[in-house]
Amino acid sequence: MEEILFGIGISALAGALATVAGAAEDTESDIGSQGDPNSQVQLAPQMGYIHRIYNKAVSGEPPAYGLWVALAAGIAWALMAIQYNAILALIIGSAVAVFVQGVYATTAYLGRTASLAKFEQPVYIDILKSVTSVTMAHAFVAIFTTVTMCFLIIEALGHPFPLPLMGIVWGIALGAAGSATGNPFYGKERQYQKYDFGAGLPISASGDIVRYAEAGQRSSLDNGWFTSKGAGPASGICFGLIVFFELWRTILFEPFAAGWGAVIAGAVIIIIFMVIDRFVETWARKTYGPYTEETAAEEEATA
Amino acid sequence: MSVKIEASEGGMDHNVMLGIGVVGALVCIYLVYLNTLMSTEVFAFFGGLAAIIVLWWGTDSIKNLCSYGLGTGVPSAGMIALGSGVVAMLFATKLAGISPLLVPIGCVVVAAILGAILGFISDKVLNMNIPVMTRMIAELTVVGSLTMLGFTAMVAGTFSFGDLITGATSVFGVEIASYASSVIGGCVLATIFMLGAIAIQHPFNACLGPNESWDRTQMCAIECGALSMIGVAVMSIAFLSIPAVVISFAISIILWGWSYSELIKLSKRDAYDWLDAQPIREVGGEQ
Numbered sequence: 048m049e050e051i052l053f054g055i056g057i058s059a060l061a062g063a064l065a066t067v068a069g070a071a072e073d074t075e076s077d078i079g080s081q082g083d084p085n086s087q088v089q090l091a092p093q094m095g096y097i098h099r100i101y102n103k104a105v106s107g108e109p110p111a112y113g114l115w116v117a118l119a120a121g122i123a124w125a126l127m128a129i130q131y132n133a134i135l136a137l138i139i140g141s142a143v144a145v146f147v148q149g150v151y152a153t154t155a156y157l158g159r160t161a162s163l164a165k166f167e168q169p170v171y172i173d174i175l176k177s178v179t180s181v182t183m184a185h186a187f188v189a190i191f192t193t194v195t196m197c198f199l200i201i202e203a204l205g206h207p208f209p210l211p212l213m214g215i216v217w218g219i220a221l222g223a224a225g226s227a228t229g230n231p232f233y234g235k236e237r238q239y240q241k242y243d244f245g246a247g248l249p250i251s252a253s254g255d256i257v258r259y260a261e262a263g264q265r266s267s268l269d270n271g272w273f274t275s276k277g278a279g280p281a282s283g284i285c286f287g288l289i290v291f292f293e294l295w296r297t298i299l300f301e302p303f304a305a306g307w308g309a310v311i312a313g314a315v316i317i318i319i320f321m322v323i324d325r326f327v328e329t330w331a332r333k334t335y336g337p338y339t340e341e342t343a344a345e346e347e348a349t350a
Numbered sequence: 351m352s353v354k355i356e357a358s359e360g361g362m363d364h365n366v367m368l369g370i371g372v373v374g375a376l377v378c379i380y381l382v383y384l385n386t387l388m389s390t391e392v393f394a395f396f397g398g399l400a401a402i403i404v405l406w407w408g409t410d411s412i413k414n415l416c417s418y419g420l421g422t423g424v425p426s427a428g429m430i431a432l433g434s435g436v437v438a439m440l441f442a443t444k445l446a447g448i449s450p451l452l453v454p455i456g457c458v459v460v461a462a463i464l465g466a467i468l469g470f471i472s473d474k475v476l477n478m479n480i481p482v483m484t485r486m487i488a489e490l491t492v493v494g495s496l497t498m499l500g501f502t503a504m505v506a507g508t509f510s511f512g513d514l515i516t517g518a519t520s521v522f523g524v525e526i527a528s529y530a531s532s533v534i535g536g537c538v539l540a541t542i543f544m545l546g547a548i549a550i551q552h553p554f555n556a557c558l559g560p561n562e563s564w565d566r567t568q569m570c571a572i573e574c575g576a577l578s579m580i581g582v583a584v585m586s587i588a589f590l591s592i593p594a595v596v597i598s599f600a601i602s603i604i605l606w607g608w609s610y611s612e613l614i615k616l617s618k619r620d621a622y623d624w625l626d627a628q629p630i631r632e633v634g635g636e637q
Contacts, residue, residue: 089559097631104556106425106548114544118581121541125588128517128531143584150577150610151548154570155556157617161566162559167633169623209530212537215544264630 054298057203061196062291065221068192069286070279072112072221073229075185077278078178078271079103079152081111083230084238087256089159092168094254099171101178101267104155111151112222113215115186119144119194120214127210137198141191148190149183178267185271193221196290204294217290224286232278237270292316361564364410368489371407372458375400375496379454382503386450391594395601397503398582400496401546402575402605408493409553409571415486416554424558427490428551430468432543434487435494438464442499446510453509457495465491490550497546498539501578504598505542505586506533517589531588538585545581549574566616573613576606 075081080088081103088102105111123140127133153175160170197213200206206213238256242249260269296316300308378400384393412427442457469487472478503509517531529535553570557563583598590598618624623631 095633097633099630106428106551106555110425110429110544110548114548117541117544121538121585122581124536124538125585128536128588143581147577147581151552151574154552154573154610154613157614157621158553158556158566158570159559161617161620162557162561164561164620164622166560167622167631169625169628169631170617170621171625171628173625173627209535209537211540215540258630 051298054204055295057199058291058294058298061199061294062287064192064196064199065290066283066287068189068196068221068283069224069228070275070283071185071188071192072108072286073225073282074271074275074279075182075189076103076108076225077229077274078185078267079182080267080270081105082108082226087238087254089163090254091256091258092163092166092254095166096254096256096258097166097168098256098258099174099264099266100256100258100270101152101174101182102156102159103152103182104159105148105151107222108226109219109222111148112189112225113219115144115148115190116193116197116218116221117211117215118147119190120197120218121211123194123198124210133198133202137191137194141187141194144190145183145187148186149179152179152182174266181268181271189221193217200294204298220289221286224289225282228285229274229278229282232274232281237273361410361568364414367407367410371404372492372496374403375500376454376458378403379496379500379503379509380451382507382509383450385507391507391590392597394504394507394586394590394594395579395583395598397500397505397509398575398579398598398602399500401500401504402572402579404493404496404500405546405549405575405578406568406571408490408497408550409567411486411489411493412551413554413567414482415480415490416558418480418482424555425551428547430487431490431494431550432498432547433494434464434468434491435461435496435546436498436539436543438491438495439498439502440511442495443502443509443511443514446512450510454496454499457499458492461492461495462488465489493550494546497550498542501542501546501582502533502539504579504582505538506589507586507594533589536588538588541585542582545578549578561620563616563620566613566620569609569613569616573606573609576602576609580606 077084079101085102085104088098088100089104091098091100119137119140121140122143123133123136126136126139156175156179157170160168194210194214197210197217201208201210201213208216239252240257242252258265293313296312297309300312302308304311378396381396382393382400385391408431412424412431415427416424438461439457441460442453445452445456465488466484468491469484472487473480473483499509502514506514508514514533515529515535516527517529517533517535518525518527533539549571552574553567557567557570579602580599583595583602586598587595
């Protein structure tokens with residue numbers, strides 16, 4: 048019984064770390080315009096919209112976070128192998144990984160922007176200096192919490208994987224959770240404020256991103272200000288729930304049916320979530336779907 | 351059939367790059383073998399140099415493959431290169447049982463065969479119909495396997511399977527052989543895999559656009575390779591002596607610093623303008 052209580056406690060702690068990681072990860076990627084929003088930021092100068100928004104094309108988020116977390120985990124593992132203090136090892140690993148992340152971010156911005164010279168998009172080096180440091184700070188939070196979570200899962204729950212392998216698995220999961228949950232908030236609601244909610248993206252509006260903020264010109268830091276309210280916490284809850292349910296079902300149901308109990312519990316959790324997702328989706332479509340009302344209004348106007 | 355779009359004009363001929371890549375990497379990996387011959391560990395950094403040379407060549411392969419309208423396929427190309435390369439690399443390290451000198455050559459041969467099969471399946475069976483597909487996937491598999499082999503040799507100071515699965519752990523000051531603290535048992539390979547996979551796809555992915563230029567993309571490849579080398583040098587602290595780690599680390603830092611400053615110079619050359627804290631320019635006048 049005590050063992051189970053200990054396990055549930057560690058699961059809760061790992062889930063909390065994962066929640067922080069998810070929130071930081073999504074905010075980092077939205078400030079850098081990585082993943083989903085990047086294509087429109089890249090397209091904007093070609094459509095005549097010169098902008099001051101960061102253009103961070105470092106792979107997709109899942110592989111990129113796979114690297115940052117796996118690198119932090121690999122270095123932490125190596126330092127622990129020479130009997131280094133575990134906490135210090137995790138911090139040094141995360142610091143080196145963040146250095147690599149920052150370098151990749153700057154080369155991506157410089158590379159993509161310099162390749163757009165034909166469309167008269169200049170390189171704004173003040174953006175490079177101010178935004179890169181902010182994405183690095185968010186990335187450090189995301190990487191450190193995820194690596195610490197992996198360390199807890201191995202040391203406290205006795206997971207058989209070595210730290211670097213756990214790092215790559217959970218790093219990719221973190222990137223995927225942020226990319227799938229966080230980006231829709233940023234992609235449509237912040238990048239295209241002048242278009243109606245739910246209107247989709249007409250081809251004629253491609254690249255017509257919002258370039259001026261409430262006070263002056265928009266930089267990617269404004270995107271961070273916005274996405275840290277909605278998209279970041281949503282990604283955090285998403286990743287936190289993934290980690291919590293994953294650990295919780297293993298700890299509680301592993302003893303049943305020679306390990307198959309955990310597998311069955313996992314399948315049941317997925318089915319329950321599928322039902323909830325379907326309900327939320329149909330409810331949202333019914334409540335917010337704009338198209339039927341708009342056509343009705345147009346018909347009235349023409350009649 | 352897909353239409354080819356020229357990514358960038360000029361630059362070195364791809365076949366010449368292939369030659370430099372394969373020969374250069376093999377020479378560097380064989381130089382790591384000096385460690386065994388001279389009972390030292392200080393030559394481990396040659397593995398990292400081998401990885402930089404193949405990444406330099408592999409960037410051009412990805413550019414060739416992805417000039418057929420595979421914009422979003424650039425990161426995937428990097429992943430398939432390393433994913434298939436790791437199979438060939440692990441197989442080749444087993445050849446050390448026959449003779450350690452067979453490993454680098456065996457790695458190239460096995461990867462080329464494996465890559466050709468994978469490329470043929472993608473091109474003909476999955477019907478992607480890209481003329482250079484079979485050749486470029488084969489090249490990328492060789493690139494991936496040599497990158498893995500180079501970085502593995504750098505982190506462990508050796509490239510034979512037997513040494514990669516035995517590590518030493520210290521319990522109360524007594525050295526005990528342990529699988530869990532080896533390169534493969536500790537899964538340091540997982541980190542090396544990601545370091546290689548992102549480094550190979552990043553240069554072209556980051557520099558693509560109408561004004562992409564050959565020398566800037568290739569300089570970015572060297573920079574990414576050197577950056578990965580820094581991470582590998584830090585991890586080698588678990589396996590190598592301190593002088594070997596310091597040498598690896600110093601060489602990585604110097605190479606990275608030089609290539610990064612060169613890359614910034616080239617970006618400055620190619621950029622439309624280089625502005626500090628200036629307002630948005632409106633193309634065609636104020637709106």
